[in-house]
Amino acid sequence: MTVALERTAHAMAPAPPRPARLVLTPHTALAGQLDGAWWPRSRDLAAELPLLVTALAEPWGHITRVTVNPTRWPVIPHKVPVDGQILHVGWFTxxxxxxxxxxxxxxGRWDLLVVPPETGTSAASRLMAAAAVPGSILTAAALIAAEAVIGSRPDLRIREDAWESEGGARTSDIGALARLPVGPLSAGARW
Known part of the structure; x- marks a missing residue:
């Protein structure tokens, strides 16, 4: 008995693009340093920017230009096609x-923290939450530096994990310094 097998080439449909990993600062009267955070999956701007701009189309309208620092991006295309439009990409050291x-x-203009693609989920969550705090005076560099300290100090991570497991919600120790006592008030000082 012979069996005839017919080989057909099945065209695999490309997987739909995954949505941009993005968090935006809530609309308030408090102006801060950042308008949210973006966690790209790679350092390929040509592949990542269309997902970001498409995700921002509804809340922010048509984005026409993006600027980055070339330190973190190996290739910076001058133009990226997005939904039939051209997104202009510039860089400044x-x-x-x-x-x-x-x-x-x-x-107008929006500033987003870029969470490095290789960042772990817990660290990325902390960074994205901190970047979306309305009125925050922390810059992108300050948030990344603070997360580097937290990531290198297991004692800080353990305290945060304990807090989270007990039902607390804390993004990091960044604001802890503001809650430290500063000593007695001088004579004549008022609240």
Whole structure:
């Protein structure tokens, strides 16, 4: 008995693109250093920017220009096609390397912390939550530096994990210094 097998080439449909990993600062009257955070999956701007700009289309409108610092991006394309439009990409060495700036002709400018693609999930969650705090004065560089300290200190991670497991919600020890006592008030000082 012979069996005839027919080989057919099945065209595999490409997987749909995964959504951008993004968190935005809630709309408030408090202006801060950052408008949120973006956690790209790679350092390929040509592949990552369309996902980001598409995700921002509804809340922020048509993004026309993006600037980055070349320190973190191996290749910076000058133009990236996004939904039939052209996104212009520029770079400045003076710009914070951990920040991406987006521009729209009609709605203005937004600054996002760029969480490094290789960052672990816990660290990325802390960074994204900290970047989305309304009115925060912390810059992208300050957040990345603080996370590097937390990531290198197991005692800080253990305290945070204990807090989280007990039902608390804390993003990091960044604000802990502001809660330290500063000593007695001088004579005549008022609250």
């Amino acid at each position: 003076e710009q914070d390397p951990d920040k991406l700036i987006l521009f729209s002709h009609t709605l």
